[in-house]
Amino acid sequence: MIKSTEDSISYCGPQPNTHNRNHIIYRTCRPASICIYDCALPLAGPGCGGSCTEAETSLHAEEVLLQLEAVPLPYGLQQHLPTFRHQVSPAEQWQLQRPAQTRSYHTDRTDKVMSSGDSNPAATPTPGVDTQGDGRWMSLHNHFVSNSKGKEPDVLFVGDSLVQLLHQFEVWRDLFSPLHALNFGVGGDATQHVLWRLSNGELAHISPKVVVLWVGTNNHGHTAEQICGGIMAIVQLIKDKLPKAYTLVLGVLPRGKMPNPLRERNAQVNKLVQEAVSSLPHTSLLNVDPGFVHSDGSISHQDLYDYLHLTPQGYQAVCQPLHAHLKSLLEKQAEN
Secondary structure, eight states: OBOOSSSOOBOOOOEEOTTOTTOEEEEESSSSOOOOSSOOOSOBSSOOTTOOEEEEOOOOHHHHHHHHHHSOOGGGGGGGSOSSOOOOOHHHHHHHTOOGGGOOEEOSSOEEOOOOOOSOGGGSOOOOOOTTSSOHHHHHHHHHHHHTTTOOOSEEEEESHHHHHHTTSHHIIIIIGGGTEEEEEOTTOOHHHHHHHHHTTTTSSOOOSEEEEEOOTTOTTOOHHHHHHHHHHHHHHHHHHOTTOEEEEEOOOOOSSSOOHHHHHHHHHHHHHHHHHTTSTTEEEEOOOOSOBOTTSOBOTTTBTTSSSBOHHHHHHHHHHHHHHHHHHHHHHHHO
16 A cells, blocks of 8 residues: 555656665655555656655565556656566556556555546546537436436446447347346446546445446557556446445457457457456456457448447347356355
8 A cells, every 4th residue: 555644746756775675765745754555656747846855665676666667657767667677467557557536545644545647548537528519428427326316226237338229229128127237338438437437426326236347449549558457447446336246347349340450459458357357356357249250350230330339139149148147146146
C-alpha cells in the first residue's frame, strides 16, 4: 500500500539511492517525508521547480522496476532505472493502471485516497460525450441508477452496444430474463465510460450474484495494454462495490470484414485480460467467439451485419454457451 500524508504528489523523477540498492528516492512537493510501499507512478505533471524535498521509499527495487517499466516514463527517466530488469505481467500492469479513485494510498498517520490523475485514459473514469446534443448518455445513466432501486437482479450485464442491443432481441427474453438479469449497456461506451458509470451510482442499489462485463472494442486510440488496464480497473471497482459478486468478463469479439489492426488489437486484449484475471478469485474471462472468422480470414455479415454488431443469428451463437455458463455459476453460488 502507498503511504502518504498528502492529497497529491508531483512527480519529479526517481533516482536510485546509492547507499541502499533496495530503496529509491522520490521527490515530493510537500515538506512531509512520505514513506511509499507501492509506487505511485505515474503521478502529476512536470517537476515542481526546485521546491521539492526528498522522501525515501520503503519500496523494493523489483517493485520499483515493475512500476517504472509498466508506464511511460516522462523526461527520459529510463536512465535512472537500475541495471537489472523485472518482467511485468498483465496482472501487475493493471494494478498500476487503476484509476486514482480506486487506488489506495496509506500513511502511517492516515488512510486516504489520493486524487492524482492516471496516465491510462482507458482506466480514467470519464463520462460519455454528448455527441447528439440531447443528453442521451447521461439520461441513460440516470435511468439505470433510478431503475435499479428496488430491483434484486441475479445477473447484471454492463458494457457497450453489444450489451445494449442484446436487450432488444428475443434471445434476451428467452435466456436472460428468466435469470433475473438487468441490462446496463450503452452504445459507444469504452472502458473509461463504463468505469465512470459504475463509479457514479449504477451499483449503489443492487447486489447481483454475477456481473457480466462486455466492453473494449470502442476504445479507439488505445493500446491493448491500456484497454486491458481499463477492463481490470472495472473488475476491481466491481469487487470493491460488490465483494460477493462473481465477475465474468466476456472476450472482445473480432471485427472487420477482413483481417485488420483492430481485430489484432482485440485478440491481444483478450490474451492480456485472460492472464490478468487468472490470479483473481471469483473472476474469469469467457471467450464468446463461436468462430466468426472463417478460414479465409473473413467475417460474414450474417453473423455481424456491419462486421461489428451482432445479428440475431450471431447473438444466438454467442448467448447459448453464455447462458449455460451463467446457469452453472448461479448454481454453484446457490450451493455455497
